[in-house]
Amino acid sequence: MEPFRLTATEALAKIKDGSLSVEAYARSLLSRIEQRDDAVKAWAHLDPEYVIQQAKQLDLVPPEKRGPLHGVAIAVKDIMYTKDMPTQHNSPIYEGHDPTLDAAAIATLRHAGALLIGKATTTEFASTATGPKTLNPHDPTRTPGGSSSGSAAAVADFQVPLGLGTQTGGSTIRPGSFNGIFAFKPTWGAISREGLKFYSLNLDTIGFFARSVADLELLSDMFNLEDDDARPDFAIRGAKFAVLKTSVWPQAGPGTVAALEAGARLLRDGGADVEEIELPPEFDRVVEWHRTVLHSDGRPTFLPEYRVAKEKLDPFIADHVENGQKISRAAQLEAFDGLAALRPRIDEIAKKYAAILTPSVVDEAPKGTQSTGSPAFNCMWTALHTPVVNVPGFQGGNGMPIGLSLVAPRYHDRHLLIVSKAVGDIFAAEGGWKSKV
Known part of the structure; x- marks a missing residue:
């Protein structure tokens, strides 16, 4: 197997046992990127010489001083500060901008020995629905999703094993599904957001992309994601799952309808007790409240850019500052307080x-790159601050990947990853989706 096809966990094992140098690994990844970059366009900034320089320095580190991620390659969403690469937010306002410090997440990964490959594309300030230049690696006529477009596409295309994204609406889970890979949005607030460009203080969450749950667990270790009680001996047989369509179910396309039916059936076939549930009527306002919080938080977030260079801002972002939605302060408070009251309630439901x-x-990745697709099925979980994993395994009518989400109570992140591993094995074996890239 070519080194670029290794998962992060596999590459780490080979680097540890000396059968693969970090430089050889980096050169394999760069060769893959060179081969595929015209077709995928996942990178906002990539300097091969800098990548090799990092790799050579990592190879010189004595084994006893190497970090737990020594040599593992990662793509970084281009809204996170990196002291040795530009951070441009896909905005003309920040073109060529070179911060002099790392975001907290980047400092954590760098200290662990990670190999930072480059900055992955994003929509403007990770906020607009208009796609960047990136294409879906499984079909270049379709979007990879957004706003974490490049990170997801690069992982799906075997250009890197791991990618960092963020989620304010559906910016991690949706591209995970569109690209046929695992995506993890941890509990809100579990990972420091210091050093990234905020969209919504109340919603933004750093997330991960990978091709295996073991790799998601590897990154979770780096950020000290811990539950009060995570049981590693989970088995599908005898476990109890809920199937939840939510209030936006009428938007589901045929691919998602078939995937949810198949997912529930596969869990039942595996010996699980699967129960379809509905949330109390109060939850019907979550999507509306999410939108209110999003637009309200965007007002102060983008005020500096609006004042300095309004003409360079996407109209969607300028509308936040101008309060084009005419959101009152009373509506803001209702949304903030309404969501806060529902979070412990969803925890109690999910704990069962x-x-x-x-x-x-909604369905497969849509055609074109003008839109990154609808986050309709993601906004609820972002607003409720719960951890979510996209589990790949199904496909739609055009042969494109479709994943399903697993949701757990807040701060049950490790438990959710353990469950996702078992569910992912079943979906991968019998769901029907196989990557051809």
């Missing part, structure tokens, strides 16, 4: 199950 199985996307 190993996980809640629910859609990740």
Whole structure:
């Protein structure tokens, strides 16, 4: 197997046992990127010489001083400060901008020995629905999703094993589904957001992309994601799952309808107790409240850019500052307080199950790159601050990947990853989706 096809966990094992140098690994990844960059366009900034320089320095580190991620390659969403690479937010306002410090997440990964490959593309300030230049590696006529477009596409295309994204609406889970890979949005606030460009203080969450749950667990270790009680001996047989369509179910396309039915059936066939549930009527306002919080938080977030260079801002972002939605302060408070009251309630509901199985996307990745697709099925979980994993395994009518989401109570992140590993094995074996890239 070519080194670029290794998962992060596999590459780490080979680097540890001396059968693969970091430089050889880096050169394999760069060769893959060179071969595929015209077709995928996942990178906002990539300097091969800098990558090799990092790799050579990592190879010189004595084994006893190497970090737990020594040599593992990672793509970084281009809204996170990196002291040795530009951070441009896909905005003409920040073109060529070179910060002099690392975001907290980047400092953590660099200290662990990670190999930072480059800055991955994003929509403007990770906020607009208009796609960047990036294309879906499984079909270049379709979007990879957004706003974490490049990170997801690069992982799916075997250009890197790991990618960092963020989620304010559906920016991690949706591209995970569209690209046929695992995506993890941890509990809100579990990972420091210092040093990244905020969109919504109340919603933004750093997330991960990988081709295996073991790799998601590897990154979770780096950020000290811990539950009060995570049981590693989970088995599908005898476990209890909820199937939840949510209030936006009428938007589901045929691919998602079929995937949710198949996912529930596969869990039942595996010996699980699967129960379809509905949330109390109060939850019907979550999507509306999410939108209110999003637009309200965007007002102060983008005020500096608006004042300095309004003409260079996407109209969607300028509209936040101008309060084009005419959101009153009373409506803001109702949304803030309404969501805060519902979060412990969803925790109590979710605690009754190993996980809640629910859609990740409306359907397959849509054609074109003008839109990154609808986050309709993601906004609820972002607003409620719960951890979510996109589990790949299904496909739509055009042969494109469709994943399903697993949801757990807040701060049950490690439990959710354990469950996702078992569910992912079943979906991969019998769901029907196989990557051809």
